[in-house]
Amino acid sequence: METMKRTVTCGELRADRAGQTVVLNGWIHRKRDHGGITFINLRDRYGVTQVVVDTKTPAAAHTVAPDLDAVVAELRSEYCIAVEGVVRLRPEEMANPSMPTGAIEALASKIVILNKSEPLPFQIDETINAGEDLRLTYRYLDMRSERMQRRIKLRSDVTFAAREFMINQGFYEIETPTFIKPTPEGARDYLVPSRLYAGKFYALPQSPQLYKQMLMAGGFDKYFQIARCYRDEDSRGDRQPEFTQIDIEMSFVSRDDILSITEWLMGHVFMKTLGIALPERFKRLTWEEAQEKYGSDKPDLRFGMELRDFAPYVEAAGFQAFKDALAEGGGVKALVVRGGADYSRKRIEELEAHAKIYKAKGMAWMKVASGATGGAALEGGVAKFFTANAGDVIKGLDVAPGDLILIVADAKRKIANTALGAVRVKLGKDLRLADPRAFEFVWVVDFPLFEFNEEANHWEAAHHLFSQPQEQYHDILESDPGAVLGDLYDLVLNGYELASGSIRVHKPELQKRIFSIAGIPPEEAERKFGFLTNAFKYGAPPHGGIASGLDRLVMLMAGETSIKEVIAFPKNSFAASPMDDCPCEIEQKQLDELHVVVRTP
Numbered sequence: 001m002e003t004m005k006r007t008v009t010c011g012e013l014r015a016d017r018a019g020q021t022v023v024l025n026g027w028i029h030r031k032r033d034h035g036g037i038t039f040i041n042l043r044d045r046y047g048v049t050q051v052v053v054d055t056k057t058p059a060a061a062h063t064v065a066p067d068l069d070a071v072v073a074e075l076r077s078e079y080c081i082a083v084e085g086v087v088r089l090r091p092e093e094m095a096n097p098s099m100p101t102g103a104i105e106a107l108a109s110k111i112v113i114l115n116k117s118e119p120l121p122f123q124i125d126e127t128i129n130a131g132e133d134l135r136l137t138y139r140y141l142d143m144r145s146e147r148m149q150r151r152i153k154l155r156s157d158v159t160f161a162a163r164e165f166m167i168n169q170g171f172y173e174i175e176t177p178t179f180i181k182p183t184p185e186g187a188r189d190y191l192v193p194s195r196l197y198a199g200k201f202y203a204l205p206q207s208p209q210l211y212k213q214m215l216m217a218g219g220f221d222k223y224f225q226i227a228r229c230y231r232d233e234d235s236r237g238d239r240q241p242e243f244t245q246i247d248i249e250m251s252f253v254s255r256d257d258i259l260s261i262t263e264w265l266m267g268h269v270f271m272k273t274l275g276i277a278l279p280e281r282f283k284r285l286t287w288e289e290a291q292e293k294y295g296s297d298k299p300d301l302r303f304g305m306e307l308r309d310f311a312p313y314v315e316a317a318g319f320q321a322f323k324d325a326l327a328e329g330g331g332v333k334a335l336v337v338r339g340g341a342d343y344s345r346k347r348i349e350e351l352e353a354h355a356k357i358y359k360a361k362g363m364a365w366m367k368v369a370s371g372a373t374g375g376a377a378l379e380g381g382v383a384k385f386f387t388a389n390a391g392d393v394i395k396g397l398d399v400a401p402g403d404l405i406l407i408v409a410d411a412k413r414k415i416a417n418t419a420l421g422a423v424r425v426k427l428g429k430d431l432r433l434a435d436p437r438a439f440e441f442v443w444v445v446d447f448p449l450f451e452f453n454e455e456a457n458h459w460e461a462a463h464h465l466f467s468q469p470q471e472q473y474h475d476i477l478e479s480d481p482g483a484v485l486g487d488l489y490d491l492v493l494n495g496y497e498l499a500s501g502s503i504r505v506h507k508p509e510l511q512k513r514i515f516s517i518a519g520i521p522p523e524e525a526e527r528k529f530g531f532l533t534n535a536f537k538y539g540a541p542p543h544g545g546i547a548s549g550l551d552r553l554v555m556l557m558a559g560e561t562s563i564k565e566v567i568a569f570p571k572n573s574f575a576a577s578p579m580d581d582c583p584c585e586i587e588q589k590q591l592d593e594l595h596v597v598v599r600t601p
């Protein structure tokens with residue numbers, strides 16, 4: 001092997017190297033036989049180089065190994081080989097400008113097989129048609145594809161750029177433990193049984209939240225970590241049992257300091273890795289505005305189509321269902337689909353079915369047609385109830401002939417917003433309203449601190465228990481939790497929640513009040529979080545932070561829709577890894593040591 005060790009990679013040869021003798025190592029991407037001359041596309045992670053094996057045509061000063069023909073006859077796809085050869089310019093008509101190495105080829109003098117390959121379960125670069133489990137079983141082959149190589153490189157670049165930025169801003173990268181006391185972030189914990197302490201468990205962190213707060217108490221006022229988090233949730237498209245965050249915490253800061261550092265971080269990462277300049281400041285919406293305009297706390301701002309308040313047109317019209325919704329304190333919201341007047345009844349029913357998934361009881365509609373005397377008129381659906389004030393509706397919603405108006409009313413305003421917001425997102429996808437290459441960041445701020453959990457019948461923290469209520473609500477925390485806004489913020493990119501964070505509580509009394517409103521009795525609060533409230537007793541500084549999902553960030557930068565495409569070894573949709581068959585059974589001896597008794601269902 002020694003002499004056949006690569007002297008160049010498969011991506012670096014250009015015309016200026018013509019005449020040099022080189023050794024390439026790589027995989028056989030394609031092999032074609034052209035009447036006694038063999039062309040091999042040799043691939044490694046740097047690129048592809050064309051290798052030519054021609055033992056028939058004598059070339060000046062080119063001696064070939066005696067076994068060359070025999071070795072070449074043996075070669076198959078994905079054999080790992082070493083090639084020694086002379087770089088030569090391709091004849092003009094054979095040059096391939098779309099290939100970085102397309103001006104040259106290597107005329108082989110010797111080939112050594114480093115390792116053979118069995119027939120492949122799928123063609124490299126054609127994994128798009130292979131099912132998820134097949135791709136994951138042979139992830140090492142899937143990874144050889146150009147797409148996966150590009151994404152994993154992007155991930156490495158993004159991670160490096162993030163580290164570089166944070167360190168340059170004076171942050172320390174500090175690792176926090178992965179065997180911890182449970183840190184609640186709203187999911188189930190993964191647990192690790194302790195051998196030394198029978199019946200006790202470590203939890204894997206849902207996030208480093210409490211430890212990063214301890215670091216603030218410890219005086220490290222600017223912390224970050226590329227942190228692995230573990231949440232046992234039901235798997236969905238872009239969820240994984242484990243994922244990575246760019247976790248940040250700072251002391252003596254206000255909300256705007258955290259937003260700014262995050263904007264700079266994103267700006268640096270996008271410029272460094274994609275050469276894209278982001279706006280210096282991202283748009284901001286309050287949570288309330290996001291709900292009212294987009295029916296979502298993670299709006300996709302790559303397209304407009306804002307929800308409109310339809311309440312002003314309800315009183316003068318004769319449609320009782322809308323009046324009832326308003327009388328019960330709810331909302332009536334409208335969505336205008338430009339040019340949607342030609343939608344069939346079936347299409348509108350499909351949209352209604354979508355609204356119903358989000359608990360809407362129904363969805364009303366009207367079309368805008370040309371009026372008899374010119375101008376616009378309402379027709380179809382519920383239009384007959386709006387004859388008296390059709391002009392107001394048309395003017396107020398600024399609709400024109402050819403438009404479609406969709407309306408959802410509900411006694412719960414949130415349902416009207418959310419259901420119509422979901423229809424907005426569906427139409428955005430169906431009509432391809434969003435530019436797939438655009439990156440639209442928006443901050444959503446001023447979230448409610450608490451949410452009422454109907455099932456459990458008590459208030460819960462909307463983000464997590466450690467977020468600070470805004471100053472002006474401190475007096476009404478107990479009396480009106482639903483009205484309290486928190487110092488909370490989410491960063492949204494193209495309709496995905498990319499980061500979330502908050503200014504934290506740092507005083508023991510306030511933290512105890514929050515535990516109690518969230519229905520955690522004092523003894524339980526002491527047992528679970530006593531270490532945190534204790535730390536707050538010793539001059540813990542005011543602090544706040546944020547965590548950005550690294551997987552999601554890279555996924556969006558790569559133009560993908562699943563984080564699995566940017567994770568080297570993700571789990572499948574059932575939280576398992578078909579490659580190494582994990583999770584797996586454990587031998588009885590090991591279970592005994594861990595004091596674990598397995599109950600089979």
Ligand code: ASP
Binds near residue numbers: 185206208502545
């Ligand atoms: N720990 C939080 C989370 O994982 C983020 C934060 O508040 O910094 O969502």
